Amino acid sequence: MKTYNSMERVLTTLGHQEPDRVPFFLLATMHGARELGMGIREYFSRAEHVAAGQLRLRARYRHDCLYGFSFAPLEIEAWGGEVIYYDDGPPNSGEPPVKSLEEILRLQPPRLEDAVGLQRTLATLRLLKQQSGDEVPILGVVMSPFSLPVMQLGFELYLDLMEERPDLFRRLMAINEEFCVAWANAQLDAGATAICYFDPVASPTILPRDRYERSGFAVAQSTLSRIKGPTATHLASGRCLGIMDLLKKSGTAALGVSSLEDLAEVKKAAAGKISIIGNLNGIQMRHWSNDEARAKVREAIAKGGRGGGFILADNHGEIPWQVSDELLMAVSDAVHSYGHYPLNRGEVS
Amino acid sequence: MIAPQLLHSELETALLSLNKVATRRIYKESGLTPIGFAEDVFMPVLDRIGGKWERGEVALSQVYMSGRICESLLNELLPADGPDLKQPPPIAVAVLEDSHLLGKRILCSVLRATGYKIHDFGQQHLESLVTRVQSEKIRILLVSTLMLSSALRVKVLRQRLDSLGFNVKLVVGGAPFRFDERLWLDVGADATSPTASGAIAIVRRLTQEVECENI
Numbered sequence: 001m002k003t004y005n006s007m008e009r010v011l012t013t014l015g016h017q018e019p020d021r022v023p024f025f026l027l028a029t030m031h032g033a034r035e036l037g038m039g040i041r042e043y044f045s046r047a048e049h050v051a052a053g054q055l056r057l058r059a060r061y062r063h064d065c066l067y068g069f070s071f072a073p074l075e076i077e078a079w080g081g082e083v084i085y086y087d088d089g090p091p092n093s094g095e096p097p098v099k100s101l102e103e104i105l106r107l108q109p110p111r112l113e114d115a116v117g118l119q120r121t122l123a124t125l126r127l128l129k130q131q132s133g134d135e136v137p138i139l140g141v142v143m144s145p146f147s148l149p150v151m152q153l154g155f156e157l158y159l160d161l162m163e164e165r166p167d168l169f170r171r172l173m174a175i176n177e178e179f180c181v182a183w184a185n186a187q188l189d190a191g192a193t194a195i196c197y198f199d200p201v202a203s204p205t206i207l208p209r210d211r212y213e214r215s216g217f218a219v220a221q222s223t224l225s226r227i228k229g230p231t232a233t234h235l236a237s238g239r240c241l242g243i244m245d246l247l248k249k250s251g252t253a254a255l256g257v258s259s260l261e262d263l264a265e266v267k268k269a270a271a272g273k274i275s276i277i278g279n280l281n282g283i284q285m286r287h288w289s290n291d292e293a294r295a296k297v298r299e300a301i302a303k304g305g306r307g308g309g310f311i312l313a314d315n316h317g318e319i320p321w322q323v324s325d326e327l328l329m330a331v332s333d334a335v336h337s338y339g340h341y342p343l344n345r346g347e348v349s
Numbered sequence: 350m351i352a353p354q355l356l357h358s359e360l361e362t363a364l365l366s367l368n369k370v371a372t373r374r375i376y377k378e379s380g381l382t383p384i385g386f387a388e389d390v391f392m393p394v395l396d397r398i399g400g401k402w403e404r405g406e407v408a409l410s411q412v413y414m415s416g417r418i419c420e421s422l423l424n425e426l427l428p429a430d431g432p433d434l435k436q437p438p439p440i441a442v443a444v445l446e447d448s449h450l451l452g453k454r455i456l457c458s459v460l461r462a463t464g465y466k467i468h469d470f471g472q473q474h475l476e477s478l479v480t481r482v483q484s485e486k487i488r489i490l491l492v493s494t495l496m497l498s499s500a501l502r503v504k505v506l507r508q509r510l511d512s513l514g515f516n517v518k519l520v521v522g523g524a525p526f527r528f529d530e531r532l533w534l535d536v537g538a539d540a541t542s543p544t545a546s547g548a549i550a551i552v553r554r555l556t557q558e559v560e561c562e563n564i
Binding site (some may be wrong): 084086088089090092093094095096154155156159162204205206207208211237238241242259260261274281282284286289302320321322323 | 367447451499502524
């Protein structure tokens with residue numbers, strides 16, 4: 001059988017065909033720091049670090065993407081928010097920069113060229129593209145206009161906004177959409193192959209379906225249609241089955257799936273329209289044995305792999321710092337052992 | 350007297366559709382005292398809604414709004430410093446080293462809606478939390494987290510509280526604990542619940558334990 005490079009492998013599965021083996025995305029944002037022997041804050045301070053870390057992780061674990069994403073509050077920093085660094089976890093957002101709903105009237109989207117953190121990510125993407133060419137997909141990341149307000153306003157105020165001020169909600173979505181489209185397209189211009197559209201608030205875990213259908217769905221349709229490259233929606237561990245029909249109509253090509261849902265059920269619901277990415281439980285991975293890792297990988301491949309349209313990954317889009325290198329290697333070895341097509345039913349089930 | 354099951358069903362429908370008027374009407378027609386309504390109606394209904402969220406049948410925003418509606422009504426009926434609130438050992442709720450406050454907000458609403466008086470410590474760093482636990486003589490501390498790194502800091506919190514000799518029951522909750530059912534044991538907590546409403550039964554049990562220790 002033909003051996004594919006990572007780009008061919010991923011494109012084949014996104015076309016709902018079987019490549020040589022199940023593609024594997026190791027969405028590790030922080031482990032590159034360990035590769036380079038430095039702390040998390042220092043690692044994220046330079047594009048060269050993140051690019052080198054991503055390249056080393058790919059070489060070590062033989063996975064199928066380069067991840068340009070640093071951390072979630074990167075965008076909120078551009079909006080005037082605070083980023084808080086930790087020694088043992090991803091940077092977190094501090095106090096929301098928007099303190100009252102009325103401030104939305106005066107809010108303007110930040111200019112990309114003024115945002116040091118965003119420029120650093122663009123530099124990372126350019127370096128990754130220079131180093132890898134077209135051999136491997138490079139993933140850029142945006143927060144959806146519909147989910148960014150959790151960091152802009154705080155969750156409670158955002159829920160109040162949705163309930164009580166539809167006028168200001170529409171204004172905020174319009175501002176956020178302009179920013180999101182510009183940010184996504186800048187990443188594509190810098191070398192990203194595709195954009196991961198993080199939209200956890202869309203999940204029925206967070207909002208009732210009817211509420212999403214009346215609000216965030218239109219935002220997703222409009223935003224995704226303006227992003228000049230392929231997109232994958234990620235609900236960041238939230239459930240998806242209740243809105244699968246809407247996701248199929250949103251224009252997204254792939255979907256990050258939660259460990260809370262059965263991969264076989266999600267695959268069936270996606271029905272050849274959306275590829276699925278997932279769904280190893282990153283939080284539990286912290287204490288898996290190597291045998292458990294192998295079993296979990298086999299199970300995921302058995303449930304999601306047949307017929308393509310499947311990429312093995314964690315369920316959140318960010319593997320915790322506490323997951324050991326040895327465990328990541330066990331996951332990688334398992335994909336390379338059990339993920340070759342054609343999948344042997346007896347072998348993987 | 351209206352049958353409890355009918356009351357529960359009507360209230361659940363009212364809360365999930367964010368109907369404050371219907372919630373108030375159901376209370377008035379129940380013939381129950383405020384604290385009786387909190388214990389016999391709010392508590393089981395919020396627990397049912399929490400269970401539905403855990404099973405993916407309702408959304409977090411509905412859990413949040415349900416708690417707020419109940420809390421708001423009970424606050425009207427029972428002022429926070431009034432004599433009818435339960436008088437358990439001092440209970441506090443805090444978010445540890447994180448700015449994501451929604452989980453704590455839901456927890457406060459649910460506990461207040463079921464008649465508990467709560468010290469809301471808000472967002473806290475580890476040392477400031479230890480100080481407040483000491484100064485306010487907290488016996489039951491509920492800690493909400495969103496990030497795994499914050500959840501793991503609970504282990505240090507436990508060690509600090511133990512080393513200072515504070516006899517505090519520690520209850521943890523939030524996403525990391527939902528996704529890893531053994532994490533609460535790893536960090537040395539006394540209990541966890543996947544839902545805020547599940548914390549009510551835990552608080553009730555721990556209250557009894559603390560009261561037994563005080564005898």
